[in-house]
Amino acid sequence: MSLVELNNVQAFYGGIEALKGINLEVKAGEIVTLIGSNGAGKSTTLKSICGQVQTKGEIWFDGQKITSLEPHVIAQSGIAHVPEGRRIFPRLTVKENLEMGAFSVKSKKLIKERIEKSFVYFPRLKERYHQTGGTMSGGEQQMLAIARGLMMNPKILLLDEPSMGLAPVLVDQIFEIIQELNSTGMTILLVEQNAYQALQIAHRGYVIQTGEIILQDDAKVLLTNNQVREAYLA
Amino acid sequence: MFSSILQTLPQVLIDGLALGAIYAVVALGYTMVYGILELINFAHGEIFMTGAFVETAVLFIFQGAGWLTDMPAWLSYVLIILIAMLVTGALGVGIERVAYRPLRKAPKLILLISAFGVSFVLQDVIRFIAELKTGNYIISTPQLFDQRYQLPLSSISSWFTDASVKANTLFIFAIAIVLMIGLDIFVNRTKWGGAMRAVAQDRETASLMSINVNKVIVLTFFIGSALGGSTGVLFAQQYGTIDPYIGFILGLKAFTAAVLGGIGNIRGAMFGGIVLGVLEMFASSNLGILTGGNFGAEYKDVFAFMILIIVLIFKPEGIFGKAIKEKV
Numbered sequence: 346m347s348l349v350e351l352n353n354v355q356a357f358y359g360g361i362e363a364l365k366g367i368n369l370e371v372k373a374g375e376i377v378t379l380i381g382s383n384g385a386g387k388s389t390t391l392k393s394i395c396g397q398v399q400t401k402g403e404i405w406f407d408g409q410k411i412t413s414l415e416p417h418v419i420a421q422s423g424i425a426h427v428p429e430g431r432r433i434f435p436r437l438t439v440k441e442n443l444e445m446g447a448f449s450v451k452s453k454k455l456i457k458e459r460i461e462k463s464f465v466y467f468p469r470l471k472e473r474y475h476q477t478g479g480t481m482s483g484g485e486q487q488m489l490a491i492a493r494g495l496m497m498n499p500k501i502l503l504l505d506e507p508s509m510g511l512a513p514v515l516v517d518q519i520f521e522i523i524q525e526l527n528s529t530g531m532t533i534l535l536v537e538q539n540a541y542q543a544l545q546i547a548h549r550g551y552v553i554q555t556g557e558i559i560l561q562d563d564a565k566v567l568l569t570n571n572q573v574r575e576a577y578l579a
Numbered sequence: 580m581f582s583s584i585l586q587t588l589p590q591v592l593i594d595g596l597a598l599g600a601i602y603a604v605v606a607l608g609y610t611m612v613y614g615i616l617e618l619i620n621f622a623h624g625e626i627f628m629t630g631a632f633v634e635t636a637v638l639f640i641f642q643g644a645g646w647l648t649d650m651p652a653w654l655s656y657v658l659i660i661l662i663a664m665l666v667t668g669a670l671g672v673g674i675e676r677v678a679y680r681p682l683r684k685a686p687k688l689i690l691l692i693s694a695f696g697v698s699f700v701l702q703d704v705i706r707f708i709a710e711l712k713t714g715n716y717i718i719s720t721p722q723l724f725d726q727r728y729q730l731p732l733s734s735i736s737s738w739f740t741d742a743s744v745k746a747n748t749l750f751i752f753a754i755a756i757v758l759m760i761g762l763d764i765f766v767n768r769t770k771w772g773g774a775m776r777a778v779a780q781d782r783e784t785a786s787l788m789s790i791n792v793n794k795v796i797v798l799t800f801f802i803g804s805a806l807g808g809s810t811g812v813l814f815a816q817q818y819g820t821i822d823p824y825i826g827f828i829l830g831l832k833a834f835t836a837a838v839l840g841g842i843g844n845i846r847g848a849m850f851g852g853i854v855l856g857v858l859e860m861f862a863s864s865n866l867g868i869l870t871g872g873n874f875g876a877e878y879k880d881v882f883a884f885m886i887l888i889i890v891l892i893f894k895p896e897g898i899f900g901k902a903i904k905e906k907v
Contacts, residue, residue, distance in 0.1 A: 395787060420789035432784040434777050445777050448770070449789040497789065 354402035381553035425499035435479025446496030463492040484515040540577040599856020600755035605833035606848035608803035614843040624830015625701035630811025664805035671804020841897025
């Protein structure tokens with residue numbers, strides 16, 4: 346069953362059409378990656394799902410139509426979006442950032458448990474627990490952003506360029522964590538410019554170009570596709 | 580010269596701290612709204628003024644019903660503050676809904692003009708109601724406390740003359756401290772306070788955390804306005820006479836205090852208010868002495884706004900401004 350489904354979704358910034366009617370589907374348990382060059386509409390696709398841009402068309406999540414719902418309502422229904430550029434709260438501590446991620450969670454005990462759980466994946470956050478987010482390194486901030494997204498125990502994790510600006514060692518580490526999360530059952534929609542690594546861990550992939558999906562297939566097939574190789578893997 | 584300044588210093592400090600406490604609490608309203616919307620809510624001074632008029636109206640009602648003599652004065656005082664906070668808090672929420680929310684995506688200048696419009700409307704509506712009910716828009720408010728305590732400082736040291744403190748002034752200190760500590764705890768220790776800081780730092784991302792941004796903005800306006808309104812009560816009790824235009828200069832001063840402490844910074848606003856109040860009171864009692872009689876107490880406002888200009892030129896982020904370097 347598909348967890349997320351986009352039917353002919355158009356997105357607009359003012360009068361400019363950034364998505365020209367795209368169809369996309371993520372099934373429960375999958376890693377799906379959306380690759381494409383700068384400005385192709387990758388981030389806009391994620392923002393459309395989260396209700397952050399004006400859209401036309403239908404967006405379904407978990408059997409419910411979420412088109413034109415408010416962003417906080419969409420988030421509450423179980424979609425965690427880890428935005429591009431991490432966007433952690435710079436003057437909140439690591440602890441407070443994580444607590445914000447669990448804003449819709451009532452039980453303090455549950456929040457504590459989830460923070461403990463995130464230390465398993467991200468031990469660095471434990472060391473930095475009372476430090477403000479803005480003073481951490483880029484890699485640490487990315488880990489915090491992912492951990493913050495997981496705090497609501499979402500049904501799907503939307504990751505926007507998690508490898509951006511990170512050293513290669515850290516990129517490997519982030520991709521390993523994404524795979525590990527997926528192996529515990531987390532559904533992931535991954536937007537990446539780093540197409541090669543994204544396709545290696547993904548089950549399926551979509552290629553987006555100037556607001557249109559031009560290719561979709563199993564990730565392994567896309568890795569060997571000539572068009573993809575020339576444009577994104579060169 | 581020095582000894583005559585020193586002689587009056589205790590009295591200057593007492594009066595300055597009382598004035599500063601009022602500035603500080605009003606400044607909180609400016610700074611909270613600025614922190615969230617990057618809007619200088621110039622109608623905030625008028626919310627303060629409305630608080631003062633609500634106080635007078637409620638006092639007249641209490642008087643008419645004969646409750647003032649039945650209730651202990653402190654209880655009336657606290658009750659009136661709570662009522663004024665509720666009314667002005669709701670007023671602030673209404674202003675946000677009507678005058679700011681429809682313009683949220685508009686350029687900031689337009690919001691600012693809208694804020695000025697709200698100011699004028701409030702001034703004239705209050706003036707209209709006051710004249711309708713009492714025949715005059717300048718109103719003397721009944722005093723709940725008229726005790727005055729003498730502090731025999733001259734018997735401690737001949738450096739000082741005796742000072743006196745009104746019972747009312749003590750009440751101002753107590754209430755201002757309770758409000759400031761309460762707000763500080765709310766903002767730094769509670770879930771919704773955390774949401775407020777998160778929205779102030781990154782509204783879009785806060786909504787991804789399932790934080791209802793509009794709710795946070797409404798809450799901010801309610802708390803900020805309620806604080807402003809409560810100070811209106813303190814002001815009316817302290818100075819006795821109010822009119823619909825008291826919010827203008829006082830609002831500008833409180834805004835100065837917020838800038839002095841670093842606009843958007845809550846603890847900064849508290850600090851800025853106290854400092855400005857003490858400096859202004861110092862200027863008003865000593866400018867004459869310091870300038871050989873050329874400038875008198877009437878220049879105290881000039882002095883306060885000079886501080887604003889100096890801060891804006893040399894340290895525009897304020898004393899506690901957030902000049903934190905953030906990694907991208």
